[in-house]
Amino acid sequence: MAVVETRKLSKRFSDEVMAVDAIDLRSTDGEFLVLLGPSGCGKTTLLRMIGGLEPPTSGEILIGDRLVNHLPPRARQIAMVFQSYALYPHMTVYNNIAFPLKAQKVDKAALKLKVDWAALILGIDGLLDRKPRQLSGGQRQRVALARALVREPNVFLLDEPLSNLDAQRRASARDELQQFQRDIGTTTIYVTHDQIEAMGMGDRIVVIEQGRIRQIGTPREIYEEPADTYVATFVGSPPMNLIPDGGDLVGFRPESFFPLDDDGRSSGDDLVRFTLTDAREEYLGSEKLVYGEVNGVKAVARMATNAPLSVRDGGSAPFGVHKQDLRIFDRESGLRRQLARAAQVEPAPVSGAPGR
Amino acid sequence: MSATTTSGGAAVGAASGGERFFLEREKVLGPLMLLPAVIYIVALVGFPLVLAVLYAFTNVTVGDPRIDGTGDFVGLDNFRAVLNDNVFRKALRNTIGFTVISQIIVIILANILSLVLAADFKGKRLVRFLILLPWTTPIALGVLGWFWLLDSVYSPIDYALRRLDLLGPQTPLGPARNMYWLGETELARFAVLLVHIWRTLPLATVILLAGLTSIPQDIKDAANVDGAGFWRQLFYIRLPLLLPIMAVASLFSIVFTFTDLTVSLVLTRGGPVNDTQVLATWAYFKGIQGGSLAQGAAIALFLLPVLIAIAIAMLRLARRAGAD
Numbered sequence: 001m002a003v004v005e006t007r008k009l010s011k012r013f014s015d016e017v018m019a020v021d022a023i024d025l026r027s028t029d030g031e032f033l034v035l036l037g038p039s040g041c042g043k044t045t046l047l048r049m050i051g052g053l054e055p056p057t058s059g060e061i062l063i064g065d066r067l068v069n070h071l072p073p074r075a076r077q078i079a080m081v082f083q084s085y086a087l088y089p090h091m092t093v094y095n096n097i098a099f100p101l102k103a104q105k106v107d108k109a110a111l112k113l114k115v116d117w118a119a120l121i122l123g124i125d126g127l128l129d130r131k132p133r134q135l136s137g138g139q140r141q142r143v144a145l146a147r148a149l150v151r152e153p154n155v156f157l158l159d160e161p162l163s164n165l166d167a168q169r170r171a172s173a174r175d176e177l178q179q180f181q182r183d184i185g186t187t188t189i190y191v192t193h194d195q196i197e198a199m200g201m202g203d204r205i206v207v208i209e210q211g212r213i214r215q216i217g218t219p220r221e222i223y224e225e226p227a228d229t230y231v232a233t234f235v236g237s238p239p240m241n242l243i244p245d246g247g248d249l250v251g252f253r254p255e256s257f258f259p260l261d262d263d264g265r266s267s268g269d270d271l272v273r274f275t276l277t278d279a280r281e282e283y284l285g286s287e288k289l290v291y292g293e294v295n296g297v298k299a300v301a302r303m304a305t306n307a308p309l310s311v312r313d314g315g316s317a318p319f320g321v322h323k324q325d326l327r328i329f330d331r332e333s334g335l336r337r338q339l340a341r342a343a344q345v346e347p348a349p350v351s352g353a354p355g356r
Numbered sequence: 357m358s359a360t361t362t363s364g365g366a367a368v369g370a371a372s373g374g375e376r377f378f379l380e381r382e383k384v385l386g387p388l389m390l391l392p393a394v395i396y397i398v399a400l401v402g403f404p405l406v407l408a409v410l411y412a413f414t415n416v417t418v419g420d421p422r423i424d425g426t427g428d429f430v431g432l433d434n435f436r437a438v439l440n441d442n443v444f445r446k447a448l449r450n451t452i453g454f455t456v457i458s459q460i461i462v463i464i465l466a467n468i469l470s471l472v473l474a475a476d477f478k479g480k481r482l483v484r485f486l487i488l489l490p491w492t493t494p495i496a497l498g499v500l501g502w503f504w505l506l507d508s509v510y511s512p513i514d515y516a517l518r519r520l521d522l523l524g525p526q527t528p529l530g531p532a533r534n535m536y537w538l539g540e541t542e543l544a545r546f547a548v549l550l551v552h553i554w555r556t557l558p559l560a561t562v563i564l565l566a567g568l569t570s571i572p573q574d575i576k577d578a579a580n581v582d583g584a585g586f587w588r589q590l591f592y593i594r595l596p597l598l599l600p601i602m603a604v605a606s607l608f609s610i611v612f613t614f615t616d617l618t619v620s621l622v623l624t625r626g627g628p629v630n631d632t633q634v635l636a637t638w639a640y641f642k643g644i645q646g647g648s649l650a651q652g653a654a655i656a657l658f659l660l661p662v663l664i665a666i667a668i669a670m671l672r673l674a675r676r677a678g679a680d
Contacts, residue, residue, distance in 0.1 A: 051577075052581075073577075079581065079583065083574070085574075088592075088597075090597060099582050100577075100583055103585075103588055112672050151582075199415070340483065
């Protein structure tokens with residue numbers, strides 16, 4: 001197993017575009033590290049540089065504390081699973097899985113043993129004689145994983161391996177993939193633009209935007225303690241509400257934003273009150289979203305379908321947020337203010353709060 | 357073409373209401389657009405083919421090309437005469453030999469060339485253009501160029517060899533001062549082969565190049581990560597993936613070479629002593645110059661089985677590609 005580290009790693013494709021901009025990153029051993037970002041943010045380029053498929057413009061890559069910048073992919077003890085799976089279309093499943101071993105000149109008996117072992121782990125032992133085109137998307141993904149697994153690499157690099165699956169299959173594949181990674185305990189770097197995949201599978205998430213790291217943290221840290229407004233709005237659906245207040249932006253999650261009784265019974269010391277105007281309800285089955293505006297800025301609240309709320313379309317209603325759920329960002333830089341600052345927020349920080 | 361468009365325009369102008377979209381109906385437009393191709397094929401391919409088959413069983417000549425009645429039909433006489441003819445057998449052997457040997461060489465060279473051209477280097481576009489040039493040159497002109505290059509007295513190749521002290525008195529290739537490329541059996545055959553290779557290599561290369569670039573980057577990346585070196589990638593990934601397109605390139609080249617008339621006709625006129633005679637030239641000499649239309653047709657018909665086999669192979673390949 002191994003630790004993957006990058007030091008000031010950069011990639012410049014043309015004179016203007018920095019695809020990856022001085023990224024410092026260090027995984028722990030056996031970690032499931034997710035690179036999360038919108039398409040074009042440089043996360044795949046970062047992964048390809050770690051894998052040796054793209055030469056970095058500057059910076060260092062270390063795998064297992066060994067500098068690998070000048071090693072070809074095959075010498076890096078890594079295995080990669082591609083978005084398209086990149087199975088060899090003219091080979092049977094068996095030969096696909098055996099290909100890396102043949103390249104290593106593993107002798108025939110040992111090779112068969114290993115292929116069977118990998119196929120068994122991924123539950124594709126019945127498909128070994130098929131060609132890739134005779135397989136479903138999920139089966140192809142397992143073959144790609146088996147081909148990666150069979151080399152017993154130090155690091156797995158996965159590039160959006162679930163994006164070619166349909167939504168239903170994706171949910172179960174997510175669970176299987178995570179289970180698989182826990183079982184074999186190999187350091188895994190997983191690229192995705194899907195925050196649900198990132199939140200559900202990652203030990204830690206690296207949020208990347210325009211070639212730079214915005215935040216590294218556990219899914220809980222990323223969600224609950226976003227480092228800046230970018231992370232706050234990129235992660236979470238619907239995203240965090242951000243209400244301007246002087247030089248600050250007051251942020252809170254839609255599910256922390258709840259309706260107050262008209263009689264103000266639920267008011268208390270730790271409550272910050274807002275008025276949601278121009279409200280509109282969206283029914284989503286298990287939950288509902290209430291859209292509206294606070295101080296002229298769009299805001300949304302999420303609550304259970306049966307939550308008591310009586311607001312006409314276009315009407316206003318009092319809403320509240322517990323003080324500990326507020327996150328304060330600097331309006332200029334978008335950066336999160338010190339945690340201590342959040343506790344100092346006055347009960348009614350927003351000028352438009354109802355003056356009861 | 358112009359006739360159909362004019363009548364189509366008239367139809368649109370005259371039509372009203374529901375008839376306005378008459379031309380947009382697939383059942384109308386489809387056949388209309390196919391028509392020129394069908395007319396062309398029937399008139400210039402189908403009709404001559406039927407005529408050739410008919411002639412092969414008659415005794416028509418250039419002087420008397422009419423089939424007057426059942427008396428003109430001679431059954432298999434032409435084929436018997438042709439098969440008993442030494443020159444014909446030589447031509448058949450040469451045709452097959454030239455085709456097989458040149459295409460083996462072409463497919464090997466085309467693979468190498470396409471790999472080179474697929475790499476990224478300065479002036480890649482210029483090199484690609486230059487390589488394609490022989491293909492764009494009219495065959496007869498290209499062959500004429502070779503005819504001069506291989507001239508028995510003024511050949512620049514001979515001149516170069518002489519300057520390098522390889523040709524002339526007391527040299528490895530001497531003592532003659534010329535190679536007589538087109539006058540010696542082996543050299544003449546070599547020359548014909550060379551021109552065939554020169555002519556078909558560009559297209560094969562370009563087809564393979566297209567095939568190479570169509571291999572997904574992910575597959576190449578995967579092979580890299582999986583630890584395959586250059587040769588393993590070549591023999592286990594690239595060539596197997598190229599196989600279908602290589603077959604297409606080969607079949608094209610085989611058709612061109614197998615049926616070729618120009619190279620042997622212009623370069624050697626089948627000589628020396630019929631040693632570079634091929635089916636096409638022999639059919640021409642026998643049927644047109646010799647006047648025996650019927651025998652010429654019979655000779656040309658020997659091209660048919662091979663061409664039919666190739667047509668079937670092509671259609672199969674196309675269907676397989678469609679099924680994948």
